[in-house]
Amino acid sequence: MKFIPHDYQQYAIDFIESHPTAAVLLDMGLGKTAITLTALNNLLFDYFEIGRVLVIAPLRVARNTWPQEIDKWEHLTYIRYSVAVGTEKERLVALRKPASLYIINRENVPWLVEKTDFTYDAIVIDELSSFKNWSSKRFKALMKVRLFASRVIGLTGTPSGNGLMDLFAEFKVLDMGKRLGRFITKYRQDYFKPDKRNGQVVFSYAPLPGAEERIYEKISDITISMKATDHLRMPELIESEYKVKMSDTERKIYTEMCEQLVLQMKGDEVTAANAGVLSGKLSQMANGAVYTDDGAVLHIHDRKLDALEDIVESMNGKPLLVAYWFKHDAERIEKRVPCVQLDTDEAIACWNRGEIPVALIHPASAGHGLNLQSGGSTLVWFGITWSLELYQQTVARLYRQGQTAKTVVVQHIIAEGTIDERILRALKKKDKTQAALIAAVKAEVG
Structure with a gap:
């Protein structure tokens, strides 16, 4: 099938190509996989800026969605890919195959870092929100090798599903702490105040006045955001x-x-x-x-x-x-x-x-x-x-x-x-923070 990108898709493709570190916050249904693959295809075979790409995604997405998208579009014919999921033996066989794109599920990131040589110069994190926990094994493992990649692309439609605190780890894995800081304690001190607590034990934090705007300003240079309703004839x-x-x-x-x-x-x-x-x-x-x-x-x-x-x-x-x-x-x-x-x-x-x-x-x-x-x-x-x-x-x-x-x-x-x-009310309340982030870095297209 021939890929004819919409204006917003071409804008996103150009953004990825011109930003070695890119946070691509695309609403569900906007075709983020096709957009990213097109940009990678250009970087691989037109500009020769990268040679080996690691794609990290949820298991079903790694196994099905990325291969299906590569096989679907005519212009991606030259991308050779290998899906490294399954048993350890199956993963090792897949990683030894000659390819431009290696696709692995997020649960196996610690294994990949600890048990194999990291030789990828570009990383794509499909569902960046999977790395919102700065103390998780997958986050710590990826941070060990993040420096080896000259390009990193973070994809998600829900960057702050549980509030602004999520953004610290998500953006640290992208820019290694350049914008929101290297340490979670400093991030909390700069942008939050203790909310619910019991004595010295703090259970939750609330943003300081103006914190949202300051955070959005910090990340705006590497972030592009689009909502489906702005660019598609949605039902x-x-x-x-x-x-x-x-x-x-x-x-x-x-x-x-x-x-x-x-x-x-x-x-x-x-x-x-x-x-x-x-x-x-x-x-x-x-x-x-x-x-x-x-x-x-x-x-x-x-x-x-x-x-x-x-x-x-x-x-x-x-x-x-x-x-x-x-x-x-x-x-x-x-x-x-x-x-x-x-x-x-x-x-x-x-x-x-x-x-x-x-x-x-x-x-x-x-x-x-x-x-x-x-x-x-x-x-x-x-x-x-x-x-x-x-x-x-x-x-x-x-x-x-x-x-x-x-x-x-x-x-x-x-x-x-x-x-x-109460759950419905909480979901609506969280969506206000989510919507604020989307609006703050929304791309002006056309």
């Missing part, structure tokens, strides 16, 4: 809530867990050791069931299952994508509604051919890199995630370039008066 996105109400008895069970952190029911016990565990337990209970301390599933209610059944019936056979979070949610949905898990390449292909009326998707395993827009245009959140990144990426499986429907519907099944409502 209308309709978001709604389908509220369900628990009975007085069910509400009493939920409240008992919330107030006492211990629930005893039918001889089973559910306990929450801290606020994080409690949040998970309450989310499960809002969905209709909860894991007990011994791993059994304790049934609470079927309110959300009833709602989902109504939604499926109202679709009249049109495809429906259902996002779940807990394993027991999927098990209960499968018992109530005929559906298929999108956890294999074959299932995904069937969905895109329109052969699956109801499909289940887990945001953590299918949030990045999947194109599901051919299979349907309606998404239902049975259980909601706290992660803005996973939330946005999952919605973007349908709400993206190539979606032929005029509208994409995202419906949230919400249990009234439960943690569901």
Whole structure:
């Protein structure tokens, strides 16, 4: 297929070529893989500035998306690539093959650095947000060899899904600390103040007045940002809530867990050791069931299952994508509604051919890199995630370039008066920081 770039795509290609360090914050659906490959192709074979490229991506994206994009476009014919995933033996064989592009999944970055010779002069980090944790093994490993690469490209659509603190590690792996500093303690001192704390123990930080603007100014010279709605004829996105109400008895069970952190029911016990565990337990209970301390599933209610059944019936056979979070949610949905898990390449292909009326998707395993827009245009959140990144990426499986429907519907099944409502509010609050970052470095094209 012949690649004829849109104006915004050509702008992004030129930006990557002219910036040895580039943070490319492209909204979902704008074709960041094709853009990056085109720039790499030019740098490899037109300008001869690089010779060996390492691409780091989520597993499914590494295994499928990058090879498919290379094979798809005529102008990328000369790019030889090798996908280094699988067993250690398979990875070693792949890394020994003669190629210009070596693709590895992010989980194997520590192995790559420790067990092989690092001979790459360019690094592409697909989903830069995967390196937001400055204390993670993958971040520390990549920092050991970052100096050897003359070029580095960071790609993501969600750079600060959990706030400005994420940006420190993401940009340090790009510029080695030139803009936001080399140490997290200095970054905190310069831009944040302690927020929630217990004595000397600080649990969270809040930005100082003007910190956002100062941070954006620091990174603006190497950052390009674009939103899909600015450059594509996107379908209308309709978001709604389908509220369900628990009975007085069910509400009493939920409240008992919330107030006492211990629930005893039918001889089973559910306990929450801290606020994080409690949040998970309450989310499960809002969905209709909860894991007990011994791993059994304790049934609470079927309110959300009833709602989902109504939604499926109202679709009249049109495809429906259902996002779940807990394993027991999927098990209960499968018992109530005929559906298929999108956890294999074959299932995904069937969905895109329109052969699956109801499909289940887990945001953590299918949030990045999947194109599901051919299979349907309606998404239902049975259980909601706290992660803005996973939330946005999952919605973007349908709400993206190539979606032929005029509208994409995202419906949230919400249990009234439960943690569901708080999670939705938190997602919206986080999106304000995300939107501010996008707006601050948005590229002016045309």
